[in-house]
Amino acid sequence: MKDSNGITKPPLYMRLFSVWYRHMRVYTKNIIANGLPPFLEPIIFLVAIGIGLGRYITEMKGMPYLPFLATGILVTTAMFTAAFECTYGTFIRLEFDKAYDGMISAPITTNNLFIGEILWAGTKGFFFTLAVLSIVSAFGILSLKTCFLAPFVGFLTGAMFASLSLLITSFIRDINQFNFYFTGFLSPMFFFSGVVFSLDTLPKAMQYIAEIFPLTHSVRIVRAVCFNDYSTVHLYDLAYIFLVTFCLGFLAIRRLKKRLVT
Secondary structure, eight states, rough: BEEETTTTTOOOHHHHHHHHHHHHHHHHTTHHHHHHHHHHHHHHHHHIIIIHHTTOOOOTTEEEHHHHHHHHHHHHHHHHHHHHHHIIIHHHIIIIIIIHHTTTTOOOOOOHHHHHHHHHHHHHHHHHHHHHHHHHHHHHHOOOOTTTTTTHHHHHHHHHHHHHHHHHHHHHHGGGGGGHHIIIIIHHHSSSSSSSSSSGGHHHHHHHHHSSSSHHHHHHHHHHHHHOOOOTTHHHHHHHHHHHHHHHHHHHHHHHHHHHHO
C-alpha cells in the first residue's frame, strides 16, 4: 500500500500491531508493579465487601451473593484499567512525553495510532478480567470452565471505555481535570450498574438512567456468559457496546487528530 507521496506503507494490521506492541513493551518493563494489582484487588474487595455483606445478603437475583458480586467485578476491573490507560496514560504520552510525535513520524496515521490505543486498552481489559477470574475461581466462587468467555467481554468493555476515555481526554487541558471523570462519573456508575446490587431494587426512574450507563450492559453480558443464562436483551447489550465504541471512538480520534497535528 502506498500513500499520496508514493511511499509504501506496511499493511494495516502491522501498523495497528506496532502501536499495540509498543505499549505492551512499555507495560511489561515493570511487569511486577503493573501485573500484581489485578490479582490482589479482587481479594481485598471480596473480603471487604463480599464477605461483609454476604453475612446479611445470601442471595441476589436468584443466585448466591458472592458469585453475583464476583461477576460484576470481572468487568469493572476492565473498565477502570482502560479508563486509566486512555486518560492519564494518553494525556502523559500526548502532553508530557510527546511520544506520539515520534510515533506518527513512522509510516502510521493518527487513525492507526489511536485505534491501536483502543486495542491495547481492550487487551488490558482481557488480561485484568482473566486475572480477577483466576482469583475468584481459586476461591471456588466462579468456575474457569463456565466463565471462559468472560475475558472476551472484558476486552469489549476495555475497548468501549477506551473510546469514552479518549473522548474525555480530547477535552482535557489540565491533568487534574480527570478527577471529575473518575469521581463524578465512573465511581457512581460502579454502584448503579448492577455490580453490587440488582437494578430491580432501584426506583423506575433510576433503572432507566442505569440503561444509559455503559457498564450496565457489560455486567449483564458477563453474568449471562458465566451463568449460561441468555436472552434477547443481551443482543441489545452487544449492539450498545459496539455502537458506543464505534461512535465515541470516531469522535475521539477526530478530536485528538486535530490536537496532535496542531
